[in-house]
Amino acid sequence: GAGVSQTPSNKVTEKGKYVELRCDPISGHTALYWYRQSLGQGPEFLIYFQGTGAADDSGLPNDRFFAVRPEGSVSTLKIQRTERGDSAVYLCASSWGQVGGGYTFGSGTRLTVV
Amino acid sequence: GENVEQHPSTLSVQEGDSAVIKCTYSDSASNYFPWYKQELGKGPQLIIDIRSNVGEKKDQRIAVTLNKTAKHFSLHITETQPEDSAVYFCAATPIQGAQKLVFGQGTRLTINP
Numbered sequence: 001g002a003g004v005s006q007t008p009s010n011k012v013t014e015k016g017k018y019v020e021l022r023c024d025p026i027s028g029h030t031a032l033y034w035y036r037q038s039l040g041q042g043p044e045f046l047i048y049f050q051g052t053g054a055a056d057d058s059g060l061p062n063d064r065f066f067a068v069r070p071e072g073s074v075s076t077l078k079i080q081r082t083e084r085g086d087s088a089v090y091l092c093a094s095s096w097g098q099v100g101g102g103y104t105f106g107s108g109t110r111l112t113v114v
Numbered sequence: 115g116e117n118v119e120q121h122p123s124t125l126s127v128q129e130g131d132s133a134v135i136k137c138t139y140s141d142s143a144s145n146y147f148p149w150y151k152q153e154l155g156k157g158p159q160l161i162i163d164i165r166s167n168v169g170e171k172k173d174q175r176i177a178v179t180l181n182k183t184a185k186h187f188s189l190h191i192t193e194t195q196p197e198d199s200a201v202y203f204c205a206a207t208p209i210q211g212a213q214k215l216v217f218g219q220g221t222r223l224t225i226n227p
Contacts, residue, residue, distance in 0.1 A: 042217030
């Protein structure tokens with residue numbers, strides 16, 4: 001596609017529920033990133049995929065968070081047993097994978113845990 | 115780990131004037147410094163970037179300067195226009211070869227007509 005697509009754009013869930021957030025990167029981009037942005041803050045790194053493998057997952061806050069990219073294109077961020085503190089905008093980005101290269105962000109999924 | 119500090123948090127300028135946003139970073143091994151513009155309800159958009167082997171880069175009304183010795187870099191916007199109003203983020207790549215970015219806290223820029 002022309003840009004990075006994230007669905008849903010908004011998600012409201014109850015505390016303790018499981019959620020999945022989807023990211024469709026720009027076609028051909030080998031690198032995919034997930035970031036989390038809390039209100040009034042800059043994006044915080046969660047995980048980076050090069051192809052199908054998670055090359056760096058050092059930003060995942062705990063084992064309730066998991067992400068996959070089984071075919072090297074679409075990625076899903078999965079959050080188990082959601083907590084109110086998980087409420088944020090989850091941003092996905094993709095790039096050609098060059099080191100130190102700028103990447104293209106999607107518009108994000110706003111997750112609200114009530 | 116890398117820490118990026120950004121100032122000011124808010125900035126208001128008259129249309130046509132210049133705006134400057136400053137960032138400092140902690141990791142001397144950082145080698146890539148992009149700037150992103152984020153409008154309401156949208157993801158950050160890359161507007162300009164600079165690598166550690168360059169001291170200054172310019173693209174029309176925007177420019178970025180880098181001082182590696184002092185570990186700070188700045189965004190300069192000249193002849194500001196109302197459409198420049200947005201939140202701007204600086205970022206740095208924490209270590210050589212790393213793919214992730216560490217972002218500053220953001221600057222809300224308002225251009226007054």
